Amino acid sequence: MEEIPDLNIFMMCPSINREALTDLPEGFHVRNLRKEELDIWMAMPFDDPETAKEYKPFMEDFFHTTYGGQDELFFEKTLVVCDKYGEPVATCLLWKAYGRFSTIHWFKVLPSYEGKGIGRALLSIIMKDLKQEDYPVYLHTQPGSYRAIKLYSDFGFDLLSGDRFGSRKNELEESLAILEKCMPKQEFYKLKITEAPEDFKEALESVTTVQF
The missing domain is CATH 3.40.630.30 (Gcn5-related N-acetyltransferase (GNAT))
Structure with missing residues (x-):
């Protein structure tokens, strides 16, 4: 591969x-x-x-x-x-x-x-x-961790849509093409995509460090 x-x-x-x-x-x-x-x-x-x-x-x-x-x-x-x-x-x-968001x-x-x-x-x-107040829980990963992404999905994690979070570009579209090739089809099609909450996006606009 x-x-x-x-x-x-x-x-x-x-x-x-x-x-x-x-x-x-x-x-x-x-x-x-x-x-x-x-x-x-x-x-x-x-x-x-x-x-x-x-x-x-x-x-x-x-x-x-x-x-x-x-x-x-x-x-x-x-x-x-x-x-x-x-x-x-x-x-x-x-x-x-950042003292605010629960992250893995x-x-x-x-x-x-x-x-x-x-x-x-x-x-x-x-x-x-x-x-309940600890949710939502966030994480950052890469398409090479497709086995972990399947596991995260089992636990209730959704993929986040959006152009950028903090200093990092969200490369979901490119990643989806890779995940479709790497993951079993039945697992790939179980993945859910959701929009990031506004408070999460707004808070990351002002950060200068990567903390997750």
């Missing part, structure tokens, strides 16, 4: 589909990220050590821009799924971007652990106890 470009996709969950919730498979457990594991966390989004090394300055900048001054809260919010040896194999956190950050399952139900269970843990 040809390389899939990193285009911007934005999604929003107005309310959870509780039928999507599952438990962790046997042999895995969830806990908070530990301070001494920050470098491990920074490398987890990338599938090989060289790419992780290349993007480490980006991850450090994102960490300081988004979580700086709230380190304790970051480690409290960041969950990792561990195997039977206690090694992190997946991570995710829910964060109030850095949802990742290591490739060798994909297909075991870990990602669905982790997203279940993140979202199952959210209160």
